Amino acid sequence: MTKLALFGAGGKMGMRLGANLAKTDAFETLHVEVSEDGQKRVKETFGVDCVDPDTALAGADVIVLAVPDTLIGKISHAIIDKVKPGAMLFCLDGAAPFAGHLPERADVTYFMSHPCHPPIWNDEDTPEGRRDYFGGIAAKQGVVNVLIQGPEGDYEVGNEVARTIYAPVARSHRVTLKQFALLEPGLSETVNGSLMAVLRQAMDEVISKGVSYDCARDFLLGHMNIMGAVTFDQHKGVFSDAANKAIEYGIPVLMKDDWKRCFDDDEIAASVERIT
Numbered sequence: 068m069t070k071l072a073l074f075g076a077g078g079k080m081g082m083r084l085g086a087n088l089a090k091t092d093a094f095e096t097l098h099v100e101v102s103e104d105g106q107k108r109v110k111e112t113f114g115v116d117c118v119d120p121d122t123a124l125a126g127a128d129v130i131v132l133a134v135p136d137t138l139i140g141k142i143s144h145a146i147i148d149k150v151k152p153g154a155m156l157f158c159l160d161g162a163a164p165f166a167g168h169l170p171e172r173a174d175v176t177y178f179m180s181h182p183c184h185p186p187i188w189n190d191e192d193t194p195e196g197r198r199d200y201f202g203g204i205a206a207k208q209g210v211v212n213v214l215i216q217g218p219e220g221d222y223e224v225g226n227e228v229a230r231t232i233y234a235p236v237a238r239s240h241r242v243t244l245k246q247f248a249l250l251e252p253g254l255s256e257t258v259n260g261s262l263m264a265v266l267r268q269a270m271d272e273v274i275s276k277g278v279s280y281d282c283a284r285d286f287l288l289g290h291m292n293i294m295g296a297v298t299f300d301q302h303k304g305v306f307s308d309a310a311n312k313a314i315e316y317g318i319p320v321l322m323k324d325d326w327k328r329c330f331d332d333d334e335i336a337a338s339v340e341r342i343t
Contacts (some may be wrong), residue, residue, distance in 0.1 A: 068095045071228070071294040074142065075133035077105020080159065082112065083203050084133055084232040089113055091231055097123040118168075124149045129228055131157045136343050140168030149170050155221060157228055165217050166343045168337075176217025178225035179244070181251065182233045183209035186302050207237040213244050249330055252338045257329050265321070266291075276332035 073088065075081040080240055084204070088096045098117045100106050106117045116194070125131065126147060128314035140163055143156060150156065155176040158164055164179055185206035191197045199206035210229045214222045230236045242250070250257045258318035266287065273283045294310075329336055 069093060069125055069128045069224075070095045070097070071129045071131060072097050072120075072127040073131050073133060074099045074120070074123075075105075076100045076117060077102060077108045078133060081105070081133035082108060082265045083201075083234055085109065085113055086130065087203060087232050087234050088274055090234075093227070093231065094129075095159065097127070099123045104320050108189060121149060124151075125164070126151060127173060127225070129155045129157055131228070133159060136162045140161035140166075140343070143168070144170045145246045147175070155217065155224060155228075159224065161213060161244055161251065162339050162343050164213075165244050165248045165339050168343060169215070176221045176225075177215035178217070178221065178228075179215055179247065180225060180229035180233070181247070182212050183211060183240075188296065203233050205235070210236055211247060211250060211320075212241050213247050214241075215244055222250040222335075226280055248339060252342065253330050253335055257338060264323070291327055 071088065071094040072115070073081060074095055076085055077100035081098075085096070085098065093106070097248060098109050098113070098115060099248050100117045109115065110316055111115050114149045127150070130146070132142060134142055138242055139158060143163075147156075150172070152174040153176070153231060155178050156169070158179045160168075160181055161179050163169065164177060167203060170178055172319055182202050184202045185191070185195075185196075185199055185208045189196075189206065191199075191206050193205060195205040197206070202208035210233050212222070212226055212229055214225060222321075226239055269284050275282055293302070294306070297306065329338075
């Protein structure tokens with residue numbers, strides 16, 4: 068059985084991962100949590116006591132860092148000398164590794180995996196699945212993996228961990244660390260998050276001009292559904308001539324000509340630096 072040390076076990080993400088780890092016999096999970104409240108949550112939810120870091124690290128095959136990005140560098144440097152050769156340090160986000168915050172240790176594998184979250188269009192047939200917006204509970208989602216360093220054979224080890232902690236998983240994607248930085252923060256947060264915020268501000272602006280909240284929300288979300296389905300190849304269809312004309316003239320009003328520079332190397336590096 069693979070021995071897995073789960074750091075940050077009592078936090079929001081740690082509890083999510085712990086719930087899925089508790090469903091499998093593939094891993095012997097040892098929970099590490101510094102806060103008393105977190106320790107209590109682990110005990111009440113899983114019926115096990117948290118252990119100190121040294122106990123968890125002794126012989127651990129995989130060390131999962133379910134901690135904030137800003138703490139990954141500090142924690143990884145603090146424990147690296149106690150990690151056995153050949154073990155895997157498993158991160159849940161690529162920001163800290165991309166920024167170079169992991170310690171240098173050639174005989175330890177570094178792996179990163181991040182959930183895609185359940186897609187807008189899916190085939191979930193249960194209320195729990197349809198309401199699992201984050202993932203890891205009932206709705207299938209994709210995961211994105213990076214073997215940052217280590218032998219090629221360790222990729223499948225990391226992928227097995229990822230498919231377990233983020234279950235149910237529809238498929239996994241392998242990318243480089245640089246490619247992941249393009250996905251997040253670039254695509255998912257800088258672009259998608261910003262445009263989502265603008266959409267909400269646009270809806271609020273329409274409401275401020277007299278349209279009811281329910282009407283504006285129904286109208287916007289419905290159009291997001293069909294226009295998104297056509298735009299992202301979910302549905303074979305075309306926009307009306309009027310819609311195409313509105314888009315043609317709307318993009319220059321909403322977007323700067325050079326907006327794609329947010330994917331340039333220096334912009335991605337600056338964005339990662341801000342969050343780590």
